[in-house]
Amino acid sequence: MTEFTVRRPEEHERRPAQSTVARALHSPPFTDEQWAIARDAFPAERTWAAFEDTRPIGMTVSAAVDLAVPGGRVPAAAVAWVGVRADRTRRGVVSALLTTQLRECRERGEPAAVLHASEATIYGRFGYGVSSQVKHVMVDRTRARLRADVPVTGSVRLLSEAEARTLPRELYARMGLHRPGMITRGDGWWRWNHDRVLDRDEYLVAVHQDHQGVDDGFVTYRPRSLGTFEQPAAGEALDVRDLHAANPGALAGLYRFLLSVDLVTKIRLKSRPIDEPIDLVLENPRAAEVMAIQDHLWVRLTDVAQAFASRTYGHAEPVVLDVRDARLPENAGRYRISPQGAERTEADADLELDVDTLAMLYLGGFPASTLAGIGRIQARDPEALTRADALFRSATPPWCGTDF
Numbered sequence: 239m240t241e242f243t244v245r246r247p248e249e250h251e252r253r254p255a256q257s258t259v260a261r262a263l264h265s266p267p268f269t270d271e272q273w274a275i276a277r278d279a280f281p282a283e284r285t286w287a288a289f290e291d292t293r294p295i296g297m298t299v300s301a302a303v304d305l306a307v308p309g310g311r312v313p314a315a316a317v318a319w320v321g322v323r324a325d326r327t328r329r330g331v332v333s334a335l336l337t338t339q340l341r342e343c344r345e346r347g348e349p350a351a352v353l354h355a356s357e358a359t360i361y362g363r364f365g366y367g368v369s370s371q372v373k374h375v376m377v378d379r380t381r382a383r384l385r386a387d388v389p390v391t392g393s394v395r396l397l398s399e400a401e402a403r404t405l406p407r408e409l410y411a412r413m414g415l416h417r418p419g420m421i422t423r424g425d426g427w428w429r430w431n432h433d434r435v436l437d438r439d440e441y442l443v444a445v446h447q448d449h450q451g452v453d454d455g456f457v458t459y460r461p462r463s464l465g466t467f468e469q470p471a472a473g474e475a476l477d478v479r480d481l482h483a484a485n486p487g488a489l490a491g492l493y494r495f496l497l498s499v500d501l502v503t504k505i506r507l508k509s510r511p512i513d514e515p516i517d518l519v520l521e522n523p524r525a526a527e528v529m530a531i532q533d534h535l536w537v538r539l540t541d542v543a544q545a546f547a548s549r550t551y552g553h554a555e556p557v558v559l560d561v562r563d564a565r566l567p568e569n570a571g572r573y574r575i576s577p578q579g580a581e582r583t584e585a586d587a588d589l590e591l592d593v594d595t596l597a598m599l600y601l602g603g604f605p606a607s608t609l610a611g612i613g614r615i616q617a618r619d620p621e622a623l624t625r626a627d628a629l630f631r632s633a634t635p636p637w638c639g640t641d642f
């Protein structure tokens with residue numbers, strides 16, 4: 239088996255390394271135009287590549303973001319572009335890359351790494367756990383009518399091409415990280431995931447403005463013909479890519495707008511919050527069908543003590559967790575969690591769990607009692623599960639809302 243080394247790519251090696259991952263993800267290598275954006279969006283100082291001699295065979299990269307956690311936020315690494323050449327898989331390349339990246343993340347003072355997984359079987363072994371789920375919803379517009387009691391708090395306007403580039407950025411920043419799991423979006427994110435996509439795929443942007451004239455929500459969407467030779471009159475589907483609203487009125491206004499677009503028979507909303515009430519605003523809730531529920535944000539706590547210190551807790555008697563972490567053993571040990579915060583302790587543990595399961599608990603997406611019920615938490619004191627449920631609960635289910 240060939241040897242490989244993990245290191246930062248030299249400047250001239252970055253594009254070949256990135257193209258290796260593009261190939262692993264079954265995409266063509268980057269064009270000059272794509273690379274001009276990608277080279278800034280995925281910074282050199284946050285890239286690791288694996289080389290056989292001078293030939294790249296795998297890569298991972300991350301962007302610096304803030305991650306919203308219950309009651310606060312933490313600096314985090316948003317990991318992307320993980321891949322290994324198809325003829326060099328299953329020989330430990332990604333294990334070496336991700337272990338290096340996780341250690342760097344911890345040393346850099348980022349207590350969490352986050353990602354969206356191509357497959358749900360890859361990342362658990364590296365200590366990542368599913369922290370939020372999403373639903374994909376298809377609305378049958380031919381049967382969907384808004385209930386009369388859905389509030390009207392403003393109006394919606396379509397943006398010009400120039401506004402479509404700038405206004406969503408300002409709005410997203412102004413709305414803030416209002417749910418655990420949300421992340422900040424840097425300039426590189428907007429150039430790669432928004433501007434480039436508007437140009438390439440002809441997305442449109444609509445903005446909701448309240449009665450006081452304040453913009454408070456936006457949706458990025460595009461029409462897609464459903465017509466075929468057999469069914470030429472199938473109409474259009476509206477594919478919703480990005481939808482954020484600062485309040486329920488703005489959300490309802492954006493739904494109202496999408497439902498009003500002529501010639502449309504289907505509205506496809508991808509990766510929406512589990513608790514989003516798109517069905518409940520309709521006279522016939524079954525006109526909004528959940529097509530899939532999926533894992534979305536995977537979190538890896540690289541510095542458990544710092545991560546614990548960065549969030550707030552609900553009201554309950556304290557609980558002591560014994561955390562196992564073979565890959566980053568500095569995290570292993572017992573932590574006492576109380577409404578006042580978290581601290582290392584020598585006290586006996588109430589609950590034992592691996593660090594990937596801790597990630598499921600951390601943002602409040604999965605109750606400790608559920609995780610114990612499926613064997614992911616070992617409870618020495620079953621009463622402690624009720625306390626942990628209350629301590630780790632989040633006011634809203636976590637949702638990332640940003641693809642990266």
Ligand SMILES: CC(=O)SCCNC(=O)CCNC(=O)[C@H](O)C(C)(C)COP(=O)(O)OP(=O)(O)OC[C@H]1O[C@@H](n2cnc3c(N)ncnc32)[C@H](O)[C@@H]1OP(=O)(O)O
Binds near residue numbers: 328330334
């Ligand atoms: C955040 C993102 O970018 S998600 C995108 C991830 N990339 C892709 O899906 C692109 C296509 N796939 C690939 O490039 C590679 O197969 C990768 C990155 C998934 C895995 O890379 P490899 O170098 O083969 O992984 P490596 O050899 O280190 O395997 C480590 C372990 O994970 C297991 N593993 C690796 N890939 C998978 C998989 N897809 N499903 C299940 N298990 C896997 C291996 O069997 C091995 O298990 P072991 O520790 O019990 O022996």
